[in-house]
Amino acid sequence: MCDKTTEASLETQRVSPKATVEPSQYERKRVPGMCIKCKVIKPNVTIRRSLYCKACFVRTCVVKFRTALSRSRKNTTVPRTKLMVALSGGPSSSAMLNLMADFQRMELRGTEAQSRYEDIIAGHVDESVLFPDVQDSLISEIAISLSIECRITKLEDVFATNDEAPLFIKLVQSTLAPGALKDKICAHLVKTNDSISSKKRLQSLFSSLASATDREEMLDIIKTLLLIRLARKAECGVLLMGDSGTRIATKIVSLASRGRGFSLPFEVGAESSWFDNVVVYRPMRDFIMKEIAFFNMWTKQNSVVVPTFTTGAPKRASIGRLTESFVIGLDHDFSSTVSTICRTMQKLEPRKQALNSLPCLTCGMPVENDAQAWRSRLTVSKPLAVEAEPTIQSNGSNDVPSDEDGLVRADITDVVCYSCQNILTSAASGTTFPGATVDHFLKSKGPGDAKVDIVNAKQEALRKQIETFLLNDNE
Amino acid sequence: MSEAEEITVNVEFSGGMERLMKDQASSIQAKLPEPATIRDLIIHVRDNVVEDKKELFSKNDTVCPGILVIINGSDWEVEDSEDTVLSNKDTVLFISTLHGG
Ligand SMILES: [Zn+2]
Numbered sequence: 001m002c003d004k005t006t007e008a009s010l011e012t013q014r015v016s017p018k019a020t021v022e023p024s025q026y027e028r029k030r031v032p033g034m035c036i037k038c039k040v041i042k043p044n045v046t047i048r049r050s051l052y053c054k055a056c057f058v059r060t061c062v063v064k065f066r067t068a069l070s071r072s073r074k075n076t077t078v079p080r081t082k083l084m085v086a087l088s089g090g091p092s093s094s095a096m097l098n099l100m101a102d103f104q105r106m107e108l109r110g111t112e113a114q115s116r117y118e119d120i121i122a123g124h125v126d127e128s129v130l131f132p133d134v135q136d137s138l139i140s141e142i143a144i145s146l147s148i149e150c151r152i153t154k155l156e157d158v159f160a161t162n163d164e165a166p167l168f169i170k171l172v173q174s175t176l177a178p179g180a181l182k183d184k185i186c187a188h189l190v191k192t193n194d195s196i197s198s199k200k201r202l203q204s205l206f207s208s209l210a211s212a213t214d215r216e217e218m219l220d221i222i223k224t225l226l227l228i229r230l231a232r233k234a235e236c237g238v239l240l241m242g243d244s245g246t247r248i249a250t251k252i253v254s255l256a257s258r259g260r261g262f263s264l265p266f267e268v269g270a271e272s273s274w275f276d277n278v279v280v281y282r283p284m285r286d287f288i289m290k291e292i293a294f295f296n297m298w299t300k301q302n303s304v305v306v307p308t309f310t311t312g313a314p315k316r317a318s319i320g321r322l323t324e325s326f327v328i329g330l331d332h333d334f335s336s337t338v339s340t341i342c343r344t345m346q347k348l349e350p351r352k353q354a355l356n357s358l359p360c361l362t363c364g365m366p367v368e369n370d371a372q373a374w375r376s377r378l379t380v381s382k383p384l385a386v387e388a389e390p391t392i393q394s395n396g397s398n399d400v401p402s403d404e405d406g407l408v409r410a411d412i413t414d415v416v417c418y419s420c421q422n423i424l425t426s427a428a429s430g431t432t433f434p435g436a437t438v439d440h441f442l443k444s445k446g447p448g449d450a451k452v453d454i455v456n457a458k459q460e461a462l463r464k465q466i467e468t469f470l471l472n473d474n475e
Numbered sequence: 476m477s478e479a480e481e482i483t484v485n486v487e488f489s490g491g492m493e494r495l496m497k498d499q500a501s502s503i504q505a506k507l508p509e510p511a512t513i514r515d516l517i518i519h520v521r522d523n524v525v526e527d528k529k530e531l532f533s534k535n536d537t538v539c540p541g542i543l544v545i546i547n548g549s550d551w552e553v554e555d556s557e558d559t560v561l562s563n564k565d566t567v568l569f570i571s572t573l574h575g576g
């Protein structure tokens with residue numbers, strides 16, 4: 001990676017940030033200035049037009065992470081708890097795990113000799129069902145090398161019947177005829193006791209989705225849900241997500257363009273208390289990908305290349321991919337684009353309305369009241385002209401299929417967010433979606449909830465439907 | 476190898492960059508006529524090492540945004556970026572920071 005003369009001096013820098021550091025060892029003819037921090041060492045990297053030497057750069061990263069973590073802690077009230085670090089194995093989450101391990105060591109070395117966090121656990125979602133090339137052993141090694149326990153859940157576990165959410169949504173029919181029918185999504189709540197393996201179910205879910213954009217979004221949804229469950233199971237009250245500033249800026253633009261603006265503060269915010277029992281922090285939000293790459297190189301932090309549906313694909317393969325190249329291109333020409341987008345985001349407070357909303361049955365994010373009215377005002381254009389048009393099912397009738405085999409039909413248009421409605425309407429009929437938040441409906445019975453009446457009423461209705469279904473099933 | 480006229484540069488690829496290269500090579504040695512700049516190396520890699528999707532590596536004779544160039548362990552931007560003059564046995568690392576690899 002680096003040439004041999006420099007490697008020896010790197011090791012000590014991160015562990016003892018105050019150690020004196022030898023100047024850069026190669027002689028280059030032109031050195032434009034000195035490190036912005038120590039002012040005596042030739043710089044090795046430039047970040048947003050500031051020059052840093054290796055040691056000062058690594059130290060700046062450590063401080064930046066600690067500051068972000070403390071800020072999030074201040075903004076939320078969390079008792080002393082275990083903390084889970086979401087680890088995809090990519091550069092950002094690997095750097096985050098390294099920084100968190102470092103944070104914990106520093107805490108334990110401090111005067112209190114007790115950390116704010118009882119324990120640090122890495123949580124990994126194994127995606128090999130969709131991407132068989134990834135070597136998961138490499139990812140657990142990242143945790144092991146930092147002396148951190150790694151809990152692993154498989155992507156298909158979202159369909160595991162003995163888990164928190166035993167119910168799924170089965171898309172019975174998607175009617176895309178223009179006009180009033182357009183918004184009608186027929187779905188069943190399904191309890192799976194058939195023999196289809198969750199692996200098969202997951203694969204068929206992804207093959208029934210209409211576009212790479214939908215697949216990317218569904219993958220994000222499932223990974224988030226699984227990480228939340230993994231954190232709950234490990235009794236971690238805090239979950240760290242490794243979204244970098246570059247990633248957050250990309251997500252903001254692409255989520256907004258997919259109609260997820262309503263839940264944006266929860267999906268990319270520095271901290272989010274939306275999920276029950278687990279608070280989500282994003283302490284890497286002030287790092288751009290360039291900083292993460294240099295941090296990993298200079299601290300010898302290993303990471304893997306996490307594949308996506310559009311790896312190696314042209315820019316226009318999906319909204320996410322298109323937005324990424326757009327944001328990175330902008331940031332290249334105007335070096336503060338990413339931080340500007342992120343800072344703007346920071347100022348967005350979730351609307352009260354959002355806080356009182358029902359969680360979407362599919363993705364678990366808040367559903368905007370009257371998403372259908374929204375839908376009629378808005379069209380989201382697809383990134384590709386060549387993308388296949390969703391198949392139009394013209395069964396002639398708009399009637400919802402009658403209940404059969406103990407299935408319960410749910411009027412899901414009110415409890416599925418705008419963006420998931422889009423995914424559902426263009427997915428193939430017969431697709432089974434994970435019923436992300438059914439557990440939420442089953443739990444929240446009592447009054448005393450601060451939720452708005454109308455929401456309560458809808459929630460109660462749905463809960464009853466689910467209950468009836470469960471009773472039927474046990475007969 | 477005639478030492479006066481040619482230099483050898485170690486070239487490494489990571490962060491998914493290696494997947495664009497012939498045989499998915501994570502490192503190669505490039506021989507360039509002297510004097511050679513990073514721009515010359517980028518053109519050499521684009522024309523001789525990148526398998527097919529050349530537009531994912533290079534545009535306008537430089538690397539695409541999102542690809543970092545690291546010369547002997549330091550950011551090329553602390554030097555002269557594309558115009559940095561390479562010396563014999565320099566190591567140049569290309570890292571992709573794109574999520575989509
Ligand atoms: Zn310095």
Ligand SMILES: [Zn+2]
Nearest residue numbers: 360363417420
């Ligand atoms: Zn949703």
